[in-house]
Amino acid sequence: MDLDLAQVRAFVLAAEELHFGHAAEELSISQQALSKRIARLESVLGRRLLDRGGQGVRLTEAGRRFLEPARQALAAADRAVAAVLGTHRPLRIDVWGHLYAPMRTLALVAGGEPRPELGHGRDLPSVSTALLRGDIDAAFGRVHAPLPAGLRYRLVRLEPVDAVLSAGHPLARAAAIRPAQLRDSLLWAPGPLHRLDFLHRFADSFGIGARAEGANLGLEHFLADLAADPRRFSLLPADVPLPAGPAVRTVPLVEPTPLYAWSLLWRSGADHPLLDTLIGAFVREAERSRWLEYDPARDWLPESDPAGRLRSGPAPPTGGGPSPT
The missing domain is CATH 1.10.10.10 (Winged helix-like DNA-binding domain superfamily/Winged helix DNA-binding domain)
Incomplete structure (x- = not known):
């Protein structure tokens, strides 16, 4: 037939x-x-x-x-x-976790030629659906359980996270903060907390009971809402540049330092000729920039992260798939 x-x-x-x-x-x-x-x-x-x-x-x-x-x-x-x-369409990549600025990392390894087509997904479930449908070739963001069948991933970066607080917060002038010191503070989330797995797991792990949610209208709006209440704090990667204006402070978190795990995600059996090239570029940059250093005595990862299975050393977990070249 x-x-x-x-x-x-x-x-x-x-x-x-x-x-x-x-x-x-x-x-x-x-x-x-x-x-x-x-x-x-x-x-x-x-x-x-x-x-x-x-x-x-x-x-x-x-x-x-x-x-x-x-x-x-x-x-x-x-x-x-x-x-x-003798032609190939561009590699199509979606990112998610926009408040944590995934493009800062992706641009370091995907900024050359040929340039990929970049898009934005709402969250891991929406991006997973796009991958399984074949609408995109790869995705970049934080992977956490449960991950749908038919998808593979590679951990590429563990990024330290700072506390960002209202300038009026009692800990705003501290040189460093232990997560346990935030138990009496109000965790401010940019959207429904049940969909923000990293913040939800952090609050549960360190006994932070007071939580509130705002709308995700971008970083500047989020920080302005956070600055309005001296009890509020949230978490952002340490090198996310903050806009001028909102009265907020960033303070390093220690003992332990939370790590935000960035991964590259793709569909099982995907064979776009540039996927191996992208994975290889991530592997080389992670080694050069020491992106995968992890010490369980010093650092914290949510148990829902596949990366949370790390116990020592820089070896990344992987869901399999193409081997880097």
């Missing part, structure tokens, strides 16, 4: 969008043409793939079974065309 890839592509887009209008717009064809392509594919397969009814578009059981192999077939076709033409 020979499949028409245009029909397969029409089905995949309709299945992902669950909306014929959006899928047709993506393909620059009419909804009628899209519907005809899918109907012809269903006729060839002898199975109905999509139900179209009053409740919208839904995958049938046959459609659910067909979707992932169909995606793989389209990806293989795209690779075949690229091999003949």
Whole structure:
């Protein structure tokens, strides 16, 4: 049975969008043409793939079974065309954890040529979904359990975290702060705390019961809200540049020092030719800049981090996948 890839592509887009209008717009064809392509594919397969009814578009059981192999077939076709033409599309990378400025690290290893296409995901679950769908090739941010099946990662940086406090906070002028000293303070979170795993784990680990949430409207807005209450504090990587204006102070955390674990994440079986190159660049920069130094007697990692399994030395855990070159 020979499949028409245009029909397969029409089905995949309709299945992902669950909306014929959006899928047709993506393909620059009419909804009628899209519907005809899918109907012809269903006729060839002898199975109905999509139900179209009053409740919208839904995958049938046959459609659910067909979707992932169909995606793989389209990806293989795209690779075949690229091999003949000697061209490859850019590596597509999403970042998340925006308040902690992931681009500071990514730019150090991905700033050369050819430049990747960079995007932004809301959080780890949304980025994981994009990876599994094949919308992006890799992602960069903090990985924590549970990680969906079918994804792999490599730890690339452990970054020390400072306390950032209102200038009126009793500890704002301290040379250093132990996490336990913050128990009577108010942890200020840039969004729902149950979705901010690092801050949530920190508060639980060090007995910080008072917690409050604001809206994530960017670093400057977040710091202005934090500065408004002398009880408030939060956590930011030590070298994140703070904007001028908000009355806040940053103070190093010690005994232990919390570490924010940055990882590169990709889909099992991903074979974009630039993925190995990117992983290799991270490995070399981590070694050069000593990004993976960790001492369990001095540092703290959340138990939900795969990185939390480290006990000594700089060897990074990895979820497998391409080997760095």
